[in-house]
Amino acid sequence: MLGAKIPPRLITRRNPFSKTPTRLNPPNPNQSPPLFENLLHLLKQCASTKQLKQIHTQMLINSVDKPNFLLPRIIDLKDFTYASLLFSHIPEPNDYAFNVMIRGLTTTWQKYQLTIEFYYQMKSLYLMPNNFTYPFVFIACANLLELNHGRAAHSSVFKTGLEKDGHVSHSLITMYARCGELGFARNVFDEISERDLVSWNSMISGYCKMGCAGDAVRLFCEMRTDGFEPDERTLVTVLGACGDLGDLSLGKWVEGFVIENKLEMNTYVGSALIGMYGKCGDLSSARRVFDSMKKKDRITWNAMISGYAQNGMSDEAMVLFDGMKEAGVNPDKITLVGVLSACASIGALELGKWIDTYATERGLQHDIYVGTALIDMYAKCGSLATALRVFEDMPQKNEVSWNAMISALAFHGRAHEAISLFKRMTEGCASVRPNDITFVGLLSACVHAGLVNKGRQLFNLMSSSFGLVPKIEHYSCMVDLLSRAGLVHEAWDFIQKMPEKPDQVVLGALLGACRKCKNVDVSEQVLQLLLELEPANSGNYVISSKIYANLEMWDDSARMRMLMRQRGVSKTPGCSWIGNEDQLHEFHSGEGSTEILDVIKLLYEDLKIEGYIPNINSV
Secondary structure (H helix, E strand, O other), X not given: OOOOOOOHHHOOOOOXXXXXXXXXXXXXXXXXXXXXXXXXXXXXXXXXXXXXXXXXXXXXXXXXXXXXXXXXXXXXXXXXXXXXXXXXXXXXXXXXXXXHHHHHHHHHOOOHHHHHHHHHHHHHOOXXXXXXXXXXXXXXXXXXXXXXXXXXXHHHHHHHOOOOOHHHHHHHHHHHHHOOOHHHHHHHHHOOOOOOHHHHHHHHHHHHHOOOXXXXXXXXXHHHHOXXXXXXXXXXXXXXXXXXXXOHHHHHHHHHHHHHOOOOOOHHHHHHHHHHHHHOOOHHHHHHHHHHOOOOOHHHHHHHHHHHHHOOOHHHHHHHHHHHHHOOOOOOHHHHHHHHHHHHHHOOHHHHHHHHHHHHHOOOOOOHHHHHHHHHHHHHOOOHHHHHHHHHHOOOOOHHHHHHHHHHHHHOOOHHHHHHHHHHHHHXXXXXXXXXXXXXXXXXXXXXXXXXXXXHHHHHHHHHHHOOOOOHHHHHHHHHHHHHOOOHHHXXXXXXXXXXXXXXXXXXXXXXXXXXXXXXXXXXXXXXXXXXXXOOOHHHHHHHHHHHHHOOXXXXXXXXXHHHHHOOOOOOOOEEEEEEOOEEEEEEOOOOOHHHHHHHHHHHHHHHHOOOOOOOOXX
């Protein structure tokens, strides 16, 4: 809890440069002597702390005691130590001096805790906070998530009749939204009698930052119905909401609005458009916007690289990363996370190692998000020991870091280690709580190790101990776990008891198990549901055909192949990558490369020598 006292170095005291303490107010320059006017003119022109100190010296020499004019300039020059020293020498600071310091602490130095302490000190001196005080106090509370202090200040706003002030209302909306109190934020918004664009933007932004993209879009539509046209801030916020919702049509409308109104496609709006198209899976439109931008900053490059990485276009992400470096734009942690994700997708270990070195040289290796991306990359590229080393070296870990390491252990079949790490997470880290992704990793570990009873226990633990509602991914893991154990009928019963309809992931897991168990009865029921969900997925037809073939039901097997051809469904060729020194080679099944065929023949001869007998039951 924050105290109400200012640190000792900032406590006001009698000014040693003045014999008689006076209550200071901003003087009127029109009534000032020529010397002060000259010094004031110089003060407005000064561009460095050194120049300002020279002017301050002249003011002291000539007994011009006007600290309230010095203080704003010091804050503009961002010298916290000098501003603190000057403020501490004001014998009786007035509300103007406090407001200037509170503004500087909040906007210039982001020392939010001191902002609140100055606010309480101001009140303890019987000075009246006003509409120049409260907005910065609420912003400080928002950044500190100090809801109690925010509510106390809100109460004072009512007592002073400032609740109708626009700046106060806007900052109140921000404070309540950041603290997770969207209901209170909306109440403040609804009570504004004359809303302006800033009011709308504050509430829309509040919804977006709290993950309520649907509410943000609905409020945006209300705003336009009320006759307000969006500005740059509105457009960027709404584009973020469109990306979260996958609302491509509204996102395209925003781009059309920018073009029709001849608004500048600056890096701020352009990057938001690229990000929206990337999240909606429209990478061609994202690249079109990217290529059309005359100026591209780091945020622009990051948006495009992340878009590629998120949509599985890893090669394009890495090519663009090279282009970013060639353009002289230095990568930051967001860039590294995007490229590491691409490396993880295709097993580009060498590039991943280069990024690890690059991050270490710039002190980014201990960043939570970079560290987590490194864990994921090393694990998916087969270097589990290195992933563990990165995890243990991280000074701070959040739930994403723990989840990444648990999933990595599960991916490598180290189920018992994954479960042990989960115990460390829940017993030794009070600030970190498991979430639904944690249990996906744990259940996946149980699947790989065949730990049926442990899987059941963890599935039940989700709701009983952590209040989590199982999602489709958890049901999919349980069905896979039961299926691999040969409990196909139990898995089918499990699906039928699900609180929501199974998706293709769950059904696909069970269909694969039916193939292994040669269970036709359940497979036919599963296939019927699968063909309704995804009639163009070749895998469903192929697996069903193989199930029949395993049981020598050749007519039924041929019928599935025929049905596949009649519906125009073609099989997607398999693809794999092999890293060779500094190059990554991509191979597709069915390729007729002479070199590849020659190598395959050699491998086949070696297999025969070793006595390998292929399983042709499914052929």
